[in-house]
Amino acid sequence: MLDDRKLAVLRAIVTDYIRSREPVGSRAIVERHHLDVSPATVRNDMAALEDEGYIIQPHTSAGRIPTDKGYRFFVDRLSAMKPLTNAEKRAITAFLTGAVDIDDIVTRTVRLLAQVTSQVAIMQYPTMSTAVVRRVDIVPLHDSRGLLVVVNSLGKVAQRSVDLGSVNQESLAVLRDRLNESVAGLGPSQAAKVLGDLPANLTPEVRGIAVEIVSSLLDILATDQPTRIAVAGINNLAQFSNEFETSIRPVLDTLEEQVVLLRLLGEASTEVMVRIGQENDYANLSSASVVASAYGVDDTWAGLGIVGPTRMDYPSTMASVRAVARYVSQILAEG
Amino acid sequence: MLDDRKLAVLRAIVTDYIRSREPVGSRAIVERHHLDVSPATVRNDMAALEDEGYIIQPHTSAGRIPTDKGYRFFVDRLSAMKPLTNAEKRAITAFLTGAVDIDDIVTRTVRLLAQVTSQVAIMQYPTMSTAVVRRVDIVPLHDSRGLLVVVNSLGKVAQRSVDLGSVNQESLAVLRDRLNESVAGLGPSQAAKVLGDLPANLTPEVRGIAVEIVSSLLDILATDQPTRIAVAGINNLAQFSNEFETSIRPVLDTLEEQVVLLRLLGEASTEVMVRIGQENDYANLSSASVVASAYGVDDTWAGLGIVGPTRMDYPSTMASVRAVARYVSQILAEG
DNA sequence: ACTAGCACTCAAGGGCTGCGAGTGCTAGGA
DNA sequence: TCCTAGCACTCGCAGCCCTTGAGTGCTAGT
Numbered sequence: 001m002l003d004d005r006k007l008a009v010l011r012a013i014v015t016d017y018i019r020s021r022e023p024v025g026s027r028a029i030v031e032r033h034h035l036d037v038s039p040a041t042v043r044n045d046m047a048a049l050e051d052e053g054y055i056i057q058p059h060t061s062a063g064r065i066p067t068d069k070g071y072r073f074f075v076d077r078l079s080a081m082k083p084l085t086n087a088e089k090r091a092i093t094a095f096l097t098g099a100v101d102i103d104d105i106v107t108r109t110v111r112l113l114a115q116v117t118s119q120v121a122i123m124q125y126p127t128m129s130t131a132v133v134r135r136v137d138i139v140p141l142h143d144s145r146g147l148l149v150v151v152n153s154l155g156k157v158a159q160r161s162v163d164l165g166s167v168n169q170e171s172l173a174v175l176r177d178r179l180n181e182s183v184a185g186l187g188p189s190q191a192a193k194v195l196g197d198l199p200a201n202l203t204p205e206v207r208g209i210a211v212e213i214v215s216s217l218l219d220i221l222a223t224d225q226p227t228r229i230a231v232a233g234i235n236n237l238a239q240f241s242n243e244f245e246t247s248i249r250p251v252l253d254t255l256e257e258q259v260v261l262l263r264l265l266g267e268a269s270t271e272v273m274v275r276i277g278q279e280n281d282y283a284n285l286s287s288a289s290v291v292a293s294a295y296g297v298d299d300t301w302a303g304l305g306i307v308g309p310t311r312m313d314y315p316s317t318m319a320s321v322r323a324v325a326r327y328v329s330q331i332l333a334e335g
Numbered sequence: 336m337l338d339d340r341k342l343a344v345l346r347a348i349v350t351d352y353i354r355s356r357e358p359v360g361s362r363a364i365v366e367r368h369h370l371d372v373s374p375a376t377v378r379n380d381m382a383a384l385e386d387e388g389y390i391i392q393p394h395t396s397a398g399r400i401p402t403d404k405g406y407r408f409f410v411d412r413l414s415a416m417k418p419l420t421n422a423e424k425r426a427i428t429a430f431l432t433g434a435v436d437i438d439d440i441v442t443r444t445v446r447l448l449a450q451v452t453s454q455v456a457i458m459q460y461p462t463m464s465t466a467v468v469r470r471v472d473i474v475p476l477h478d479s480r481g482l483l484v485v486v487n488s489l490g491k492v493a494q495r496s497v498d499l500g501s502v503n504q505e506s507l508a509v510l511r512d513r514l515n516e517s518v519a520g521l522g523p524s525q526a527a528k529v530l531g532d533l534p535a536n537l538t539p540e541v542r543g544i545a546v547e548i549v550s551s552l553l554d555i556l557a558t559d560q561p562t563r564i565a566v567a568g569i570n571n572l573a574q575f576s577n578e579f580e581t582s583i584r585p586v587l588d589t590l591e592e593q594v595v596l597l598r599l600l601g602e603a604s605t606e607v608m609v610r611i612g613q614e615n616d617y618a619n620l621s622s623a624s625v626v627a628s629a630y631g632v633d634d635t636w637a638g639l640g641i642v643g644p645t646r647m648d649y650p651s652t653m654a655s656v657r658a659v660a661r662y663v664s665q666i667l668a669e670g
Numbered sequence: 671a672c673t674a675g676c677a678c679t680c681a682a683g684g685g686c687t688g689c690g691a692g693t694g695c696t697a698g699g700a
Numbered sequence: 701t702c703c704t705a706g707c708a709c710t711c712g713c714a715g716c717c718c719t720t721g722a723g724t725g726c727t728a729g730t
Contacts, residue, residue, distance in 0.1 A: 038704050043693065059709045061692050100554075101482075101494045115516055139470040139486045147436070147490045152475045155482045159436045159492050219435075235587035241576070252570035308685055360723055373673050376723070396680045519706050 002052070006045045007078060008035060010054055012067045013046075014074040023063030068277035071289070071310060075274050077156065081319040088116060088320070091187075094326050099136050099331070102126065102155050106230050109328050114233025116320045119308035120255065124265045125228040126154055126302045126332070132187050133221075136149055136179045138172055138213065140164060148216050154300065154332075160216045167209045175206050176214065188221040229261045236308075243287075243309040251286035251307065267304025268292035270325075272318045277310045293325040297333045303326070337387070341380045342413060343370060343388055346406075349409040350402045353648055356578075358398030374556035394423045403612035406624075406645060410609050416654040423451060423655070427662050434666070437461065437490050441565050444639065444663050449568025449656045454588065454643035459600045460563040461489055461637045466500070467522050468556075470516045473507055473548065475499060481507075483551050489635065489667075497553045510541050510548065523556040564596045571643075578622075578644040585619035586642065600638025605660075607653045611647045626652050628660040630670045639663070 002010075016024045026039035028045060035042065046064055049055050054070035059065070066074065084092075095112040099105040106125055113121035116140045131152040139147045146164040151157050164172070180269060182198055183191040195218055199210045234255065237248050244251060254260055267273060275290040289312060292305025305321055347368045349357045361374040361381060369376065372656065381399055384390050389405035390396070401409065419427075430447040436539040441460055448456035455650075466487040474482045481499040486492050499507070517533055518526040530553055534545045572583050579586060589595055595617060602608060609626040624647060626642025640656055 023692090027692080039692095040694095040704055040706090041702085044703085059712060061690085061709090063692065101496050102672085108579075134476060134482075135474040135484075137470060137472055138483075141469060141488055141490055145490075147469075147486055147492070149470075149472075149484065149486060149492060151472075151482055151484060151494075153476055155476055155480075155494065155496055157482070157484060159490070161436050161490055175425050201676080214705090220661075232591065235584065235591050238582060238584035238587050241475050241582060247573060247576060249570065249573035252573050256568065256570050274406060358723090362723080374723095375675095375725095376671085379672090382725080392724085394680065396678085396721090398723065405692055 002048075003012055004034065005037070006049060007043055008033065008065075009045045010049055010070060011074065011078045013049075013055055014070060014078070017065050018311055021311060023058055023065050024052040025063035028063070036037075047102040048281050051333055062227055063204050068279065068310065071276045071314070075276070075314050075318075078313045081272075081322065082315040084319055084323050089323070091116065092324060096327060096331055102332075104120075105328065105331060109324060110230040110232040113304065113306060113321070113324050114236060116324065117306050117308075118233075118236050118239075119306040119312065119317065120231065120233050120251075121304070121306050122255070122261050122265065123230045123304035124262065125230065126156065126296060126300055131156065131185045131187050131300060133191055134185075136174050136217065138162070138164075138179075140169075140172070148213060148220070149225060150220050151223055152219065158220045162213055165209055167206070171206045171209070175202070175210055178202065179213075179217070181260065192218055192221055229258050229265070231255055231261075232335065241308045243311060246287075251288050254282060254284045254288075255307070264290055265305060266325070268294045268303040268305060270294045270301070272322045274318065275306075291321050293321050295329045295332075297329060337383075340370065340372070340449065341384060343368065344377055344380045345384055345401075345405060346409065346413045348384075348390055348399055349405060349413070351398050353646055356646060358393055358400050360398035363398070368542075371489060381385040403614065403645065406611045406649070407614070410611070410649050410653075414650045416607075417655065419654055419658050423660070426451065427614050431662060431666055437667075440663065440666060442595050443564040444659060445567040448639065448641060448656070448659050450573060451659065452641050452643070452652050453568075453571050454641040454647065455569055455572055455586075456567050456639070456641050457590070457596050457600065458565045458639035459597065459637040460565070461491065461635055462630060466491065466635060468518045468526055469520075471511065471518060471552065473497070473499075473511050473514075475504075475507070483548060483555070485552065493555045495555055497548055497551050500544055502541070506541045506544070510537070510545055513537065514548075514552070518552075527553055527556055564593050564600075566590055566596075575644045578646060581622075586623050589617060589619045589623075590642070599625055600627055600640060603629045603638040603640060605629045605636070607657050608640075609649065610652065624649075626656050628656050630660040630664045630667075632664060 012029045013024045016028065016032065026042040029035065029042050030037065030039055046055065050057070050064065053067060054073060055064040055211055056204055058065060062182055092112060096105070099108050106123055109119045110123040113123070131154045133150060134153050135151040137149040139149060140188050141147055141303065144164050146162050148160045148162050149157065178198065182194050186194065195214050199207050199214055199248050215313060237251060270293065273292045277289060278286050280288065280290060287310060288307055289310045290305055290307050294301045294303055296302055302323055306317060309315065344364060347364045348359045351363065351367065361377040364377050365372065365374055385392070385399065388402060389408060390399040391402055393400060427447060431443055434443050441458055445456045445458040446565065448458070466489045468485060469488050470486040472484045474484060476482055479499050479501065481497050483495045484492065513533065517529050521529065525568050530549050534549055535541050537545050542569065572586060576583055608627045612624060613621050615621065615623065615625060622645060623642055624645045625640060625642050627638050629636045629638055631637055639660055641652060652655065
């Protein structure tokens with residue numbers, strides 16, 4: 001049905017349209033891509049491609065532009081990721097070295113990604129779910145307030161404000177040691193099991209306060225901060241103001257919805273995921289595309305990616321997203 | 336020079352223009368604000384106001400719109416902050432109760448502010464500078480990597496990845512205890528002084544590792560995370576796409592510049608600060624206004640505020656910003 | 671000091687026109 | 701059977717002109 005020349009025509013339309021944002025006509029194709037046929041022949045091919053739903057005409061006397069389906073076909077079958085230039089690789093390493101902690105890594109990565117792709121970058125903070133607890137601490141602050149601090153093996157720190165009542169320092173130290181003995185080295189779910197029985201085994205004076213602290217601790221382990229997302233490069237959207245069908249409004253709305261972003265990134269695998277226009281489950285993103293990939297080490301994975309107009313340079317963007325995901329994984333693995 | 340009626344005319348122009356975004360004509364003023372004079376009289380007043388630079392005509396046959404100077408006069412002399420409705424007050428308290436730690440407070444506050452004002456909200460994380468160190472901990476992670484964790488009296492947790500070499504657990508515990516004895520209860524600058532002499536007083540086997548850890552600790556105390564800013568409600572900008580002189584682009588650019596935002600918020604005092612259009616030192620904000628206030632407890636203050644078009648409802652916005660700053664200060668004071 | 675009246679200005683919107691890019695179709699050639 | 705040349709057709713776009721109407725500044729009169 002689609003012979004080689006038709007595929008070449010489709011590829012030409014997609015690449016030219018991505019470059020120029022102008023509907024692509026039959027003459028332009030034969031000229032720019034030296035197909036050795038006449039425009040009339042290309043027109044016949046275009047008619048066929050239009051019948052199949054890969055391209056449309058914005059109006060009768062205009063050239064063709066790709067549909068979502070056309071982009072999809074292009075991404076799946078007609079393009080290869082464009083390898084990064086050495087300058088880009090150097091920029092990536094330069095940007096990511098010198099990060100001091102995991103928050104810093106995320107902040108730097110998301111900015112880097114925004115800069116490299118000239119799109120809006122989003123990145124999920126690594127989850128703790130497969131990490132194990134390394135340290136639990138209870139720090140008195142002032143009056144009866146204190147802070148419960150949990151450090152996990154990824155170097156992620158979680159904290160929760162707690163009420164310590166009038167418990168004395170020694171009891172607190174005892175409780176802390178018991179907590180550490182119990183849960184250090186355990187994953188969240190195992191830790192939660194162990195913690196359930198803990199208060200019963202404590203001396204009465206500690207027990208009162210222990211109940212609240214254990215419940216806060218369980219809370220930390222359960223919620224596991226899956227809700228945090230870093231965003232950067234929103235200013236890059238402005239250049240596409242008239243790119244999106246109506247306005248950039250719905251896209252901006254989506255970027256404020258952490259839950260939606262999380263679900264988007266949740267679908268990323270270690271290879272590059274691309275969602276084009278209507279393929280997104282969210283009406284707000286129906287004229288946007290999402291390119292995402294998972295990053296992480298061992299069994300701990302989270303997502304990062306970009307959001308942009310459907311008319312984007314998929315080969316380059318996909319390559320950038322994948323490269324950044326790999327570099328940041330590597331950095332996480334190293335320390 | 337400016338008699339009462341002229342002031343009333345200016346006030347009418349500002350309020351009507353804020354409402355309708357249409358240039359305000361002389362007839363509209365006498366009708367909507369029952370000044371008991373004729374349009375012709377108002378026209379004379381308008382000519383005077385224009386001479387003084389408070390209003391301009393976008394084109395010859397149009398009504399008048401306020402200049403930055405006109406807004407400034409309005410804010411300083413012609414308006415009072417609009418008290419919040421009970422519903423708004425309830426929304427604020429509802430939104431802020433249940434915050435679990437300081438990060439959570441900031442996240443919630445900045446979203447709240449964006450929602451209440453329908454503008455872009457920005458908020459500086461509280462600085463540690465006047466807080467005292469409560470706890471220092473060193474948590475081994477894997478291989479030779481570890482995490483240095485510092486908790487301060489505000490409940491703020493800072494961490495830094497460190498290389499522990501092959502030091503054993505006991506030495507680490509010793510070092511940790513010594514660090515806590517030395518700096519607990521001290522502010523950053525005092526702590527830094529004490530820390531300088533510490534390694535010399537340690538046993539040789541601990542000393543090697545201590546040097547690096549102390550330097551990381553000093554780093555944490557010095558950098559003090561003043562660089563973090565939370566932003567929310569960028570989608571609110573979209574409704575003003577054609578509000579800003581050229582586009583929302585420069586404003587979006589500014590919002591990506593943490594340094595600029597920090598300097599903006601740094602100028603906030605405990606009363607409400609308003610910067611209108613060209614009053615901002617940044618060309619990117621020349622058609623935007625910033626409303627900000629300081630929040631905090633005791634000697635620890637940071638800034639929060641909003642960024643929006645110069646055509647904004649100053650009385651309400653100022654009231655909201657002030658109210659939110661006060662509520663969040665109160666919450667910080669309580670726990 | 672205010673007002674009525676009037677001539678003037680100018681942005682915005684509607685209708686009209688010519689231009690040109692691009693198409694679909696058909697007939698003819700390899 | 702596939703490709704091409706030629707041609708009539710479509711339609712968005714830009715430019716132009718005109719009308720409309722809101723709003724002004726000025727002047728003479730109360």
